[in-house]
Amino acid sequence: MRCYIIAVRQYLIRRLLQSAVVVVVVSFITFIIPALFHGTVARVILGPRATKADILDFNHAHYFDRPIVYQYYRYVNGLIHGDFGHSVLRKTLNRPAWEILSPALPRTLWLAIVPLILSLLIAIPLGVTQAWRRNKAFDYISTFISFMLYSTPAYLMSILAVSVLAINFAVFPGLIPYPTGSGFFDPPIFMIQNWRAFVLPVGSLTLLSLAGVARFTRGAVLDSIVQDYVRTARAKGGGNWRVLSRHVLRNALIPLVTILGLSLPGLFTGALITEEVFNYPGMGFITVSHTVGRDIPVVMAATLIIALATVIGNLIADLALVMVDPRIRIATN
Amino acid sequence: MKFSSRAKRFVTTAVAIASMSSGLALAGLTSAGAATTKLDVPLSPNDYPNYIWPFASGAFFTVTNMNDFQSLMYRPLYWVGKGADTTIQTDLSTGAMPVWASDSKSLTITMKGWKFSNGETVDARSVVFFINMYMAAPGGYAGYVPGMGIPDQISSATASGNVVTIHLTDAVNHNWFLYNFLTEITPMPRAWDRLSAANAAGSAGCGENLVSFTRTAARAACGVNAKTGRVASGVFKTLNDRSQDPSTFTATDPYWSVVDGPWKLSSFDTTGAGNTPIVFVPNPTYSGPQKAQVNQLIMHPFASVDAEKTALATGQLDSGYVLPTDVNTGPKPGVAGTIKWSAIQGKFTVRTGGTWSFNYAYYNFDSATGGSALTKQLYIRQALQASIDQDSIIKSLYNGYGVPTYGPIPALPANDFAGSSFKNPYPYSLTRAKKYLTDNGWTVPPTGTATCTRTSGCTGGIAKGTALTLHYEYYSGSPTAVKQMQAEVSLWAKIGVNMILNAVSDPNTVSADCLSGGGNWQICQYGGWLYAPDYYPSGELLFYTNALSNPGMYSDTTMDAIIDATTQGGEALKTRYAAYAAEQLPYMYQPTGTGTGVVSTKVKGILPVSPVGAYLPEYLHK
Numbered sequence: 005m006r007c008y009i010i011a012v013r014q015y016l017i018r019r020l021l022q023s024a025v026v027v028v029v030v031s032f033i034t035f036i037i038p039a040l041f042h043g044t045v046a047r048v049i050l051g052p053r054a055t056k057a058d059i060l061d062f063n064h065a066h067y068f069d070r071p072i073v074y075q076y077y078r079y080v081n082g083l084i085h086g087d088f089g090h091s092v093l094r095k096t097l098n099r100p101a102w103e104i105l106s107p108a109l110p111r112t113l114w115l116a117i118v119p120l121i122l123s124l125l126i127a128i129p130l131g132v133t134q135a136w137r138r139n140k141a142f143d144y145i146s147t148f149i150s151f152m153l154y155s156t157p158a159y160l161m162s163i164l165a166v167s168v169l170a171i172n173f174a175v176f177p178g179l180i181p182y183p184t185g186s187g188f189f190d191p192p193i194f195m196i197q198n199w200r201a202f203v204l205p206v207g208s209l210t211l212l213s214l215a216g217v218a219r220f221t222r223g224a225v226l227d228s229i230v231q232d233y234v235r236t237a238r239a240k241g242g243g244n245w246r247v248l249s250r251h252v253l254r255n256a257l258i259p260l261v262t263i264l265g266l267s268l269p270g271l272f273t274g275a276l277i278t279e280e281v282f283n284y285p286g287m288g289f290i291t292v293s294h295t296v297g298r299d300i301p302v303v304m305a306a307t308l309i310i311a312l313a314t315v316i317g318n319l320i321a322d323l324a325l326v327m328v329d330p331r332i333r334i335a336t337n
Numbered sequence: 338m339k340f341s342s343r344a345k346r347f348v349t350t351a352v353a354i355a356s357m358s359s360g361l362a363l364a365g366l367t368s369a370g371a372a373t374t375k376l377d378v379p380l381s382p383n384d385y386p387n388y389i390w391p392f393a394s395g396a397f398f399t400v401t402n403m404n405d406f407q408s409l410m411y412r413p414l415y416w417v418g419k420g421a422d423t424t425i426q427t428d429l430s431t432g433a434m435p436v437w438a439s440d441s442k443s444l445t446i447t448m449k450g451w452k453f454s455n456g457e458t459v460d461a462r463s464v465v466f467f468i469n470m471y472m473a474a475p476g477g478y479a480g481y482v483p484g485m486g487i488p489d490q491i492s493s494a495t496a497s498g499n500v501v502t503i504h505l506t507d508a509v510n511h512n513w514f515l516y517n518f519l520t521e522i523t524p525m526p527r528a529w530d531r532l533s534a535a536n537a538a539g540s541a542g543c544g545e546n547l548v549s550f551t552r553t554a555a556r557a558a559c560g561v562n563a564k565t566g567r568v569a570s571g572v573f574k575t576l577n578d579r580s581q582d583p584s585t586f587t588a589t590d591p592y593w594s595v596v597d598g599p600w601k602l603s604s605f606d607t608t609g610a611g612n613t614p615i616v617f618v619p620n621p622t623y624s625g626p627q628k629a630q631v632n633q634l635i636m637h638p639f640a641s642v643d644a645e646k647t648a649l650a651t652g653q654l655d656s657g658y659v660l661p662t663d664v665n666t667g668p669k670p671g672v673a674g675t676i677k678w679s680a681i682q683g684k685f686t687v688r689t690g691g692t693w694s695f696n697y698a699y700y701n702f703d704s705a706t707g708g709s710a711l712t713k714q715l716y717i718r719q720a721l722q723a724s725i726d727q728d729s730i731i732k733s734l735y736n737g738y739g740v741p742t743y744g745p746i747p748a749l750p751a752n753d754f755a756g757s758s759f760k761n762p763y764p765y766s767l768t769r770a771k772k773y774l775t776d777n778g779w780t781v782p783p784t785g786t787a788t789c790t791r792t793s794g795c796t797g798g799i800a801k802g803t804a805l806t807l808h809y810e811y812y813s814g815s816p817t818a819v820k821q822m823q824a825e826v827s828l829w830a831k832i833g834v835n836m837i838l839n840a841v842s843d844p845n846t847v848s849a850d851c852l853s854g855g856g857n858w859q860i861c862q863y864g865g866w867l868y869a870p871d872y873y874p875s876g877e878l879l880f881y882t883n884a885l886s887n888p889g890m891y892s893d894t895t896m897d898a899i900i901d902a903t904t905q906g907g908e909a910l911k912t913r914y915a916a917y918a919a920e921q922l923p924y925m926y927q928p929t930g931t932g933t934g935v936v937s938t939k940v941k942g943i944l945p946v947s948p949v950g951a952y953l954p955e956y957l958h959k
Contacts, residue, residue, distance in 0.1 A: 046849075093383075094399055094401075095383070095384050095385035095387055095611040096387065097387055097396060097397070103610075104610050107608060108610075163643075166647050171651060171680050177651065178647040179648055182612060182614055280640050280644065281641075281647070283639055283644035283647075285640075289612075289640050290610070292640055293640040296641070
């Protein structure tokens with residue numbers, strides 16, 4: 005046991021160091037790109053009537069005339085102190101990027117979590133059923149639909165939902181009302197209060213992720229049911245349900261942990277297009293609007309946050325796998 | 338004002354959707370209608386006000402801030418525009434028209450005695466407060482022109498009751514001074530003339546008559562460092578800082594809740610993210626001719642045109658913007674066609690109209706920043722201009738929603754600045770364009786680049802053997818802009834001009850390049866010029882030697898003399914200026930988009946689209 009703990013600790017340290025390297029590289033990239041545009045930032049902020057002297061003053065005041073290494077040091081120092089830079093978009097000019105992004109984080113998180121849960125609730129039984137009844141009519145039809153959904157771009161899905169169900173038939177609202185509150189638990193309350201407005205975006209996102217998870221589950225279950233331990237379980241007289249739940253699913257769904265871990269960044273960005281179409285001010289909405297407005301500092305801050313989420317997601321997935329999969333535990337030992 | 342600097346109103350393309358800023362440059366005539374409802378209107382996509390004090394530097398001098406937000410609450414000394422009219426509206430102005438002395442060097446303005454919402458009178462001190470602030474921190478206001486108008490041509494400004502008396506250092510053209518400078522003034526309440534809400538109104542003293550109207554005295558009164566001009570403390574800093582802090586944009590803020598306009602702010606995204614609707618409610622104490630007729634005016638922010646169009650189609654908006662492709666071509670420029678988009682057919686009507694603006698590209702005359710000897714030659718500029726088929730571009734790329742631009746005077750609405758005899762000096766003709774070149778020593782081959790072949794060199798001292806190659810940087814933010822440039826390049830190629838395009842998709846980069854002379858361009862385009870708040874199209878900001886918006890360093894003594902004569906009293910000379918600026922081609926004139934918007938058939942009391950962006954929602958009702 006002691007050996008195991010030491011091994012896991014070493015593994016954890018190694019993964020943390022790897023993650024730190026990734027974060028440093030990402031932070032450098034997110035720094036260097038806006039650094040190339042400093043001259044234009046001054047012009048944007050000071051306006052067209054600013055003189056060259058004004059621009060030189062501005063660049064000096066913001067250290068843009070200092071060596072790039074010093075600027076990077078200041079940037080990293082700012083990040084450590086929660087300063088992600090300042091917006092150059094007109095509507096949010098000079099506002100800290102974190103102030104702009106932080107209220108959007110919980111909105112996006114909740115908008116993504118609900119479809120994720122719904123898609124898991126639907127896709128796992130669907131995938132299992134497809135595998136269990138493989139090469140039957142149900143499998144063919146649901147596979148066809150899955151492929152259709154899988155290959156549908158998020159933008160098209162959202163636009164179709166709005167065009168048909170909001171504009172043509174007026175069944176559901178085409179836009180989400182403006183959210184109130186910026187606390188972490190405000191979005192779910194808001195979603196319940198305005199559930200009709202969330203039917204189309206949540207439905208679109210659910211359908212989009214459902215297809216992938218269902219296909220993955222089908223494949224994993226198909227792989228499992230031909231394994232010796234399943235055959236053994238059947239030979240020992242296990243019924244369908246018992247074999248499925250105790251032997252097939254327990255093994256087949258282990259890789260889902262990886263998928264869930266990797267979907268963490270998707271929680272922030274997956275709703276990117278959907279938020280824009282439904283005018284919901286989450287991370288996607290803000291990233292799109294600030295990208296269109298060439299607000300590089302905010303876009304870079306969003307990129308950094310998403311990159312951090314990716315790194316953390318990977319880390320969590322790896323650690324979770326160590327916990328749930330005895331084979332990896334043994335390999336680690 | 339430069340379009341792209343103050344708003345997201347690029348007129349380089351026909352998709353200048355925001356020409357109906359907020360979809361709402363719609364004013365009403367009818368005074369009937371009960372205050373029983375609300376108006377839902379969109380803000381321009383991806384835009385939101387971020388500055389509330391009507392004394393803004395260039396960074397905050399946007400149409401969204403000034404026209405669509407501040408002017409609803411804080412009314413200027415002189416209001417310009419109502420419907421298609423681009424003149425001063427005396428009934429909507431807080432002051433009576435100025436009375437000039439016979440020497441044109443002094444004027445008096447009698448205030449009408451309107452009331453601020455806290456009971457203060459909008460009097461002469463309210464005006465002097467603004468002028469003193471302007472004198473103290475001229476760089477803090479975007480309209481400042483060194484050496485001209487307010488404050489540099491004012492020798493004294495004093496308030497006595499309701500009468501403001503202003504003495505000038507020089508005689509000026511009355512209309513030029515009125516439309517370019519007096520219209521900038523927004524009377525400010527004494528409630529703003531204090532260092533904190535705990536202090537008494539007027540305690541900072543910036544609104545008091547100065548013993549001597551000097552920059553030093555003004556800076557002492559308004560809290561600007563007398564030596565450096567930098568703002569360290571004082572009432573300027575208080576107001577400027579507060580105006581950039583959206584958490585103060587509330588219905589109860591001790592500063593911003595004091596209004597004299599027809600609307601009061603009720604709700605705003607105080608987080609600064611710009612995501613929640615802005616709600617205005619009527620100001621019951623408004624002294625003007627028309628009180629608001631709806632209970633709420635709600636401005637909705639949108640991330641994209643698509644989201645705004647969804648709101649239109651699902652009945653969540655009373656007006657909005659659409660793309661030129663969503664509507665049918667109108668019978669003539671400035672006249673709207675019918676709606677093509679089936680989702681809103683029958684529910685909305687199309688709105689369009691000219692803007693008090695013109696579209697252009699800069700020529701670079703400054704060899705120190707990449708300017709070419711070629712662009713200095715008028716005959717080459719004439720050849721380039723005569724090769725632009727503006728009518729075809731407007732028809733095919735703007736869907737008819739644009740007007741040809743032949744000079745700096747806006748073509749729409751009709752006006753007398755250019756004079757009735759004004760004609761396009763360079764109508765589209767490739768034959769004529771070639772002749773400009775061949776007459777001056779150039780050989781234009783059937784294909785390929787024209788070359789200077791005259792033994793003695795071409796006109797303007799261009800050496801024999803020089804090829805006609807130019808670099809053109811432009812903002813490529815829309816497919817229409819790209820197609821337009823491709824069309825023009827193909828025409829220029831027919832007269833032997835090898836135009837090397839540099840398409841820049843980042844508006845910040847292209848505006849910085851154009852305005853700072855970076856990018857090594859000979860021609861640069863990123864937007865147009867909107868005559869606001871300097872409504873009088875006299876050109877001192879554009880074509881005067883070393884003018885602020887003259888990055889190509891155009892310099893011509895005749896042009897300077899004409900502008901001087903116009904601004905100093907020669908009202909009759911304005912048509913000479915218009916003709917000369919069209920003939921001399923200090924800029925390359927490009928088609929100007931007119932934009933398209935829609936308004937619900939339920940909304941009543943609508944006037945034509947305001948060319949100057951005058952937004953008067955108090956006239957609208959359902």
